[in-house]
Amino acid sequence: MNTKEFKEKINEKLNDEIQKKNLTKFYEDYPKARQKAFEGYDFEQLRNSVKNIKQNTVDKLEELADKFQKAVEKNGAVFYRAVSDKDVVDYILKLCKEKDVKLVVKSKSMLSEEVELAQHFKEAGIESQETDLGEWIIQIAKHKPSHMVMPAIHLNRQQVADYFEKQLGKNMKPDIEFLVHTARAELREKFLKADLGISGCNIAAAENGAMFILTNEGNGRLTSSLPKTHIVLVGYEKLVESFEDAIPILRILPRNATAQTLTSYVNIILGPSQAIVEHTDGTFSIEKKELHVILVDHGRIEMARDPIFKELYQCIRCSACTNVCPVYALVGGHVFGNIYTGGIGALLNAFIGSSQTANQIQNLCITCGSCTQVCSGSIDIPNLIIEMRKKNIEKEGLPTIPKVVFQNIMSNRSLFHNMLKLARLGQKSFKNGQFIRNLPLYFSKYTKDRSLPAIADVPFRDIFDTILQKPAKNQEKIAFFSGCLIDFVYPETGEAVVKSLNALGFSVEFPKDQTCCGTPMYLTGDKESAKKVAMQNLEALESIDPDYIVVACPTGVEMWEKYPQFFKDDPKYLQLAQKYKNRIREYSSFVDEQLNKQNIKLNSLKNNGIATYHDSCHLKRVLGIHTQPRDIIAKAFNTNFVEMEHADQCCGMAGSYSLKFPEISKELGDQKHKSIIKSTANLVYVGCPACMLQIKGLIDKKGGNVKVMHIAQLVNEALKENK
Structure with a gap:
């Protein structure tokens, strides 16, 4: 179809x-x-x-x-x-x-x-x-x-x-x-x-x-x-x-x-x-x-000979991956599948069914990673979906709009950042406070069920030098890799990251030549554009040569860990990628480690109300970081922390997924909104800026006396008197 x-x-x-x-x-x-x-x-x-x-x-x-x-x-x-x-x-x-x-x-x-x-x-x-x-x-x-x-x-x-x-x-x-x-x-x-x-x-x-x-x-x-x-x-x-x-x-x-x-x-x-x-x-x-x-046979021998997709032989057709798939639960197998359903169905159809059907239904995968946790054969279905996208792009090329955006704009740091500045000026007629609540004509569907964030008046990169840091107690040097959303949409989160890390005794640097981590290109299958931005980021970090690279975005951490695979034939960049892969630290787990290591107590935030926490898909399922953010929140809120129902269910953002399939994103967003309201919390903490974008937009559009913040803002607030 x-x-x-x-x-x-x-x-x-x-x-x-x-x-x-x-x-x-x-x-x-x-x-x-x-x-x-x-x-x-x-x-x-x-x-x-x-x-x-x-x-x-x-x-x-x-x-x-x-x-x-x-x-x-x-x-x-x-x-x-x-x-x-x-x-x-x-x-x-x-x-x-x-x-x-x-x-x-x-x-x-x-x-x-x-x-x-x-x-x-x-x-x-x-x-x-x-x-x-x-x-x-x-x-x-x-x-x-x-x-x-x-x-x-x-x-x-x-x-x-x-x-x-x-x-x-x-x-x-x-x-x-x-x-x-x-x-x-x-x-x-x-x-x-x-x-x-x-x-x-x-x-x-x-x-x-x-x-x-x-x-x-x-x-x-x-x-x-x-x-x-x-x-x-x-x-x-x-x-x-x-x-x-x-x-x-x-x-x-x-x-x-x-x-x-x-x-x-x-x-x-x-x-x-x-x-x-x-x-x-x-x-x-x-x-x-x-x-x-x-x-x-019917394509099975070809599948077995493929160095990447032979992993599909580990499937025993138990369908557990489908049972936990949030997208399948919404649309069912007559949409998300053809005989074989869900993400595994898209992959199997590429070999033993219709490749055209496989190419279409694989786009429905939100890459939340729920399937990998329950797969009987330990198949990394989301990663194979991405490999399938790469294979399709190598064969057919990118569609026009993604090609222009990824290869001509986002791969060029200077042009990309200038375009964001122009977008900031262009949003004035639609901006209402921190949000864009209504877009005209064709674009109205993107603000129908959630508000979109406005681009910040001043990006974090222009704020960083104004942040006063105390002399470092620790010798290790930290570089903060912000990612696009924190840099251009949520600079207040970037400030909280730097100030809290400094309060823990570290000197923080911000390499100005850093750019997009490459996740949007990688998830679409555009490996070459992802490789270009990876090279720029490696060069930016090499100019500082930090002991740690702290990232407050799980997909950013995940992307940095994938950099070595881009440079198998390039010894120079492979060496850099492997070096910095070992120095990447996710913010909440790094902070929790330092609080315990240095025996630092957080100040109580109980008077702020009741807090709950949303698990980012990639933070919990890919990076395995689940208890650390809760440990931090519990230290600050004690008994005023409550678990929301289905805390680890996808919020529906998933980057460009919410633009490709706004109707599915809306349904997942509705479920998350209901869980938050039902929790009775007035504070929702997240460890991912993309999830923060989605949940903030849902609360603004659908209502609820709830404030949504990155966990770095909690840590910064709870460390203020210790500074």
């Missing part, structure tokens, strides 16, 4: 109240249920085991495929390797013709969805019946799966009852137990009459050809044992070397997928099943049924 149609689809799903209710409830309930399911297990140890097992699969892919084939054939099954989706379909249709197949029963298989098997059966005049309850529901509804594990999660019980009623021609009450019982009764006859059964496979052990099928309804067992012929579809990524390798996957998959300790049925297939056959003369015999195993 084109961009306009895609936007319309997003708005349609944002207004789908039934889907929103279903997804929101699951999104909110899942984390606690999952935590309970993993009680007594070391999740990190489990997923490291899965990661190592699947990395071994990639390293030995062809060898394991050959071993698997030999074992399967030795076990008495027919083995076939399919290169393309067409190969899969052609093989199955040919077999159906040979066996005069009229009815196929199919257990849940994402691979069969991937190759559009149901559509091909329909075109060939073969009846195919989904036997997984969720899959049967969407088959009746003529929908695509909206989730990899729970394909009908977007529908409620009344909608399901309506679809059943239409399909079966009898009254259906919207009672879950009744609907499940009805499905069992209807499907039982299909199992008994079916000529062919088709199933997917969760794990395939190369050493002995064992194929594991995990289900909750028993349909996998019936599909594989009742029909005379059974086909198992196996993707290359399902291979593991040994039978024992299946154990960590069996332990983590149900817990991560649906917060169950174990799926109801674990079927292990080692060869064709046997059946007792009654003959016309009244005698009986035992006959082996026919088993066909299709090992499917």
Whole structure:
């Protein structure tokens, strides 16, 4: 679909109240249920085991495929390797013709969805019946799966009852137990009459050809044992070397997928099943049924050979990443996905689906990092999304506007800063105090649901020299890297950083030649522009050669830590990048360390009211900084600190994301605003200037007697009497 149609689809799903209710409830309930399911297990140890097992699969892919084939054939099954989706379909249709197949029963298989098997059966005049309850529901509804594990999660019980009623021609009450019982009764006859059964496979052990099928309804067992012929579809990524390798996957998959300790049925297939056959003369015999195993490539071998994207082999299709994705919870899998959903879906589709679809849906990833915390295979999905964007830009180039902004303006420090000064003058007719509350015409959508900050009258770089610093007690020299927002929008935060660090005994310098850290370019995939600004920043810091570089923005810290990857072929800048990477310090964690190290007590700010804290996505999930800001706030506010609900849920800013998808940003912002108001706090502290921009704008537009400040402002205030 084109961009306009895609936007319309997003708005349609944002207004789908039934889907929103279903997804929101699951999104909110899942984390606690999952935590309970993993009680007594070391999740990190489990997923490291899965990661190592699947990395071994990639390293030995062809060898394991050959071993698997030999074992399967030795076990008495027919083995076939399919290169393309067409190969899969052609093989199955040919077999159906040979066996005069009229009815196929199919257990849940994402691979069969991937190759559009149901559509091909329909075109060939073969009846195919989904036997997984969720899959049967969407088959009746003529929908695509909206989730990899729970394909009908977007529908409620009344909608399901309506679809059943239409399909079966009898009254259906919207009672879950009744609907499940009805499905069992209807499907039982299909199992008994079916000529062919088709199933997917969760794990395939190369050493002995064992194929594991995990289900909750028993349909996998019936599909594989009742029909005379059974086909198992196996993707290359399902291979593991040994039978024992299946154990960590069996332990983590149900817990991560649906917060169950174990799926109801674990079927292990080692060869064709046997059946007792009654003959016309009244005698009986035992006959082996026919088993066909299709090992499917369809882009998987290319994925395994890619030095970056082979990491996708670590995915076991548990869908935990989707379960915690704030964007998926808003728009669902029919927008954010195509068979495979969420960020992982965008990446998988790039190889085994539609690259055009992948390119479109990957933009929905807000790179909040929630997925990385729960991934069964430790896949860094946000980083792979960025790598995908880089790959697309290398192939197709940047769109005109980002190209001009990144390559001609932001990469040129002098021009960029002059443009910001011009923008400051141009905003006068729209500025109202510290905010721009209404923009005209096309731009009105950007101020509809939040106010935007006005560019400061005087940037921090012009204020720095006026800040009086006391002589340093500590010998270490600090350079403050401000980033664009603190420099040009929130100079008062920059002042608080410098004054508080000086109060802790440090002399602070501000290299004037510093510029944008490069995050906007990097997240878009423009590696070359990010590299240009990285070079400028390294040169600016080298002129001072500080012991520490303190950054009060988590994405700035993250970006500095990525600088070495830009200069693998440039020894000079690589050396500088590695040197300063080791000297980067995030502000709140550095301050907390110094307060404890120097045994400095903060003055009480309890009289200021009640404080709460919002976790920046990148501060908590990428940098792992979570307790330190709270430790600082607790020292100043004591019992007057309260936790807001969903403190670590994305606020919806995410840089340019809020401009690309203002409708999604608005929904996430609304949720954050509700959490803040519900907390009853009158002070919200943040560790990220971008989050401060979003939350300040929300409070100004939506109301609430709440002041939003960077944690540096708290520290500066609480250290004043100690100066």
